[in-house]
Amino acid sequence: MALQVQEIIKKYGENTVVDRLSFTMEDPGVYALLGRNGAGKTTTIRIILGMLASDGGSVLWNGKPLDPMQVNVGYLAEERGLYPKYTLMDQLLYFARLKNMSAQEAKRQIAYWAKKLEVEEYLYPATSVKNSKAGKGKKIPSRKADELSKGNQQKIQLMAALLSDPDLIVMDEPLSGLDPVNADLFKQIIHECIERGKYIIMSSHQMPTIEEFCSDITILNRGQAVVQGNLNEIKKSYGRVNLFVKADSSLDPYIAKMNLTVQEKTPDGYHLKVTGETQAAEFLRLLVTEQVPIVKYELREPSLHEIFVEKVGADNA
Amino acid sequence: MRFLWRKWVPTMRKLDFQGWKKIYGFTLRQQWKSKTARIMTVVFLLVALFAPVLMDLFSDEHETVGSCPAETISVAVQNGETEDGAMQTSLAQWMEETDYFKETDIVSAEEKPQAAVAVTVQPGSYEIGVTFDPECDLSRGEAQELADYLEQNWKRYLVSANGLSPDTLGAVSQPVTVNVEALEDSQNEAISQAEYWTSYTLIMALILILSIGGEAISASVVMEKSSKVVELLMTSVKPMAIVLGKVLAMITYLLIQFALVIAGFFVGSTVYDSVKAGSFQGIRLPEALHSLIDGGLPGIAQNWLVVPAVIVLCLLGILLFSIVAALAGATVSRIEELAEGSKIYVILLMICAYAGLMLSITAMDGISPALIYGASLFPFTSVFVAPAYAFSGKISIWIVLLAILLLIAAIWLALRFVAGVYGYLLYYKGSPVKFKQLWKISGFGKRKGGDLHE
Structure with missing residues (x-):
């Protein structure tokens, strides 16, 4: 199985929001779509899912045009999308039925995911409440969407996306608004999906999350791909230019002497920018020569955050 | 010519409708589960059950009971x-x-x-x-x-004073209906007063159904967008399936309510008449409606097939207006904007309904058959005009069948139009969309594939 996005174009009037974008997912895993607000990520996702018609290009799944009616696709949208006044159970069964699942299988999957996502209390409230006067049990229906917090609604939406065990899963800002515990839960589930061989396209502004999951990325700027490819290779191409040094005394004179760029100075240490390993080694030699008590010295590649800001930051707008 | 054919009769695939039944089933079930819907149903049913009593109370034929208040x-x-x-x-x-x-x-x-x-x-x-x-x-x-x-009771006195029996009074008091027909006068299709009232009753019933139903359909459609569920739905179904499923579900719900009201009316009327008479009188309508039916429906006697044909015509007419109502719902982003978005639907409904009414009023003095046929065949007015004229025998069943075919064609085009623009409207967030913009987006206009951001 493979997903191929080939030269897709989308225009709104004179404004090109997606400009000849192409990428491929040959193997299961997570592919990241990154970009500033308005870069075209959500539009790209909608084109991939067939919700929006493109003005050019194609999206292929296993060599054939991707049709969500025929390919099992799961989608977790950025915005909360549940019927506020309908019960959660009704809605989940409905979404499952739309994916041609039988009622029995849908209920089984709902029970499985409800336990996994820790939302059983909302879907299966106490089935009976003893009425002391009448002595009769009273069935409480499952909760409604507007009774849940945003995070719990997101869990329900994730359930809706995964109920049918889709081959292709698209997540638009999946961790947005989640507390740390729920964020970890979501990450755990994403890991499991990867292990089960799913193809996942993820759009997010949380760079640490992207670095945790994604092997391949595309960074969009004004509808165009400005960085594309394997994340490790992209980082390697930048070289090791980020130097972190912590010492028991001030390093300012030595930094000034070598004319290094200070990215950030914190009580914890100095984040410096060097031209490469050679300059970093020279700075280390200087500190050793001057007998500066070094506590920590780390030379690393730029983070995805740094790459992102460099490529699509204000100066590149 | 081929280009025009392709442009105006775009192809539709079976896949475009896939899933509409599931949307239909879910929408209908949730509608019945809603507390508001249940309360409305109970209220309508109660009104229908007691309507015969109220009609009788306010009727001119009502007999004063009790005794004379003057000593x-x-x-x-x-x-x-x-x-x-x-x-x-x-x-x-x-x-x-x-x-x-x-x-x-x-x-x-x-x-x-x-x-x-x-x-x-x-x-x-x-x-x-x-x-x-x-x-x-x-x-x-x-x-x-x-x-x-x-x-x-003056007649009773006169009968008594002249030595006649109560049976004579009964015979004298029987309702009289009149029917005027011109011999071989095809240029002037005037209708009787009874036929006018038949037409009036049907039009009012349709206005009621389409007003309430139109708003319900528009609200149902805008809810998909305002709740943002539509994005998830679009990974499983096409816009046309969503529109069709929602429209049919709301029409079914309304027709069931209407049927319950009619049934309640029959039950209430039967029970009331039986209580008044002291014994079961059989299932019947209130007296006030009998003369209306007796006077206004000779077309049924001519050909009973008029009844199912008119029922089909009415259902299709309701469906056509419902699709327009769905479009009205799709043009807005929030439920609060629905009133503005529904303007076009309300205006269209009122124009067509009042056109039907004005035709009926004018027809009492005589009217050109061409006007009747035209109004009976035009898809948006046929539902308001054709039923009454078919029941009164002024138009044949073939005209009704032709009107049905034209309605089917209109529905097909309307559905395609709505589904075409719905895909664009789903992601539009802004002020309510005007019809001119919709026309551009639909591709029916000169400029193909225009959008709301221009």
Whole structure:
């Protein structure tokens, strides 16, 4: 199985929001779509899912045009999308039925995911409440969407996306608004999906999350791909230019002497920018020569955050 | 020509409708689960059950019950300039024998009665005047009640005074309907008053269904967008399936409610008539509607197939307007904007309904058949015009069948139009969209594939 996005174009009037974008997912895993607000990520996702018609290009799944009616696709949208006044159970069964699942299988999957996502209390409230006067049990229906917090609604939406065990899963800002515990839960589930061989396209502004999951990325700027490819290779191409040094005394004179760029100075240490390993080694030699008590010295590649800001930051707008 | 064909009759795939039944089922189930819907159903049902009672109470044929509120009454009958002693005596005698006046004394005018009944016999009519003494314990309402009783039971007095039996009164009191037809006058298709009232009743019923239903459909469609569920739905179904499923679900819900109301009306009418008569009278409509049906539906007698044809026509007409209502819902982003978005639907509904009404009013004086056929065939007016004219026999079943075909074509195009723009409207967030913008987006206009951001 493979997903191929080939030269897709989308225009709104004179404004090109997606400009000849192409990428491929040959193997299961997570592919990241990154970009500033308005870069075209959500539009790209909608084109991939067939919700929006493109003005050019194609999206292929296993060599054939991707049709969500025929390919099992799961989608977790950025915005909360549940019927506020309908019960959660009704809605989940409905979404499952739309994916041609039988009622029995849908209920089984709902029970499985409800336990996994820790939302059983909302879907299966106490089935009976003893009425002391009448002595009769009273069935409480499952909760409604507007009774849940945003995070719990997101869990329900994730359930809706995964109920049918889709081959292709698209997540638009999946961790947005989640507390740390729920964020970890979501990450755990994403890991499991990867292990089960799913193809996942993820759009997010949380760079640490992207670095945790994604092997391949595309960074969009004004509808165009400005960085594309394997994340490790992209980082390697930048070289090791980020130097972190912590010492028991001030390093300012030595930094000034070598004319290094200070990215950030914190009580914890100095984040410096060097031209490469050679300059970093020279700075280390200087500190050793001057007998500066070094506590920590780390030379690393730029983070995805740094790459992102460099490529699509204000100066590149 | 081929280009125009392709442009105006775009192809549709079976896949475009896939999943509509599931959307239909879910929407219908949730509608019935809604507390508001249940309360409305109960209210409508109660109104329908008690409507025959209310209709009878407010009907002119209603008989005053109870007894005369005045304790003393004087009677005087004037025939022209002279006093009619004989009639005066017979009237007083009849009053004394009637249960209504059993607790009332008939006295002379000199004894200052609480109410004085003065009957004036005129050529071709009787005038009954009731004068009451405000200083006595008799209100204007009670005096009116006495006057109403005398008016309603005057025929009984006349029958009794002339020595006729109550059966004769029954025969004399039977309703009379009239029907005027011109012999071989095809240029003037005038309708009778009964036919007009048939048309009026049907149009009013349709306005009620389409007004309530239209709003419900628009709200149902905008809810998909405002709740943002539509993005998830679009990974499983096409826009056309969503529109079709929602529209059909709301129409089904409304028709079930309408059927319950009609059934309630029958039940209420049957029970009320049976209680009044003291025994089961069989399933029946209120008397007020009988003359309407008897006078306004000769077309059914000519060809009973008119009934199912008209039912199909009405259903298709409702479906067409419902699709327009769905479009109105799709043009707005929030439920609060629905009133503005629904303007086009309301205007269209009112224009077509009132066109039907005006045609009926005008038709009482005679109308060109071309106008009737035109209005009966035009998809948006056919549902308001064709049923009544078909029932009254003014148009044949073939015209109704042709109107059905044209409606099907109109529905097909409307559905395609709505589904085409719905895909764009799903992600549009802004002020309500105007029809001109929709036309551009739909691709039916000159500029293909325009969008709302231009």
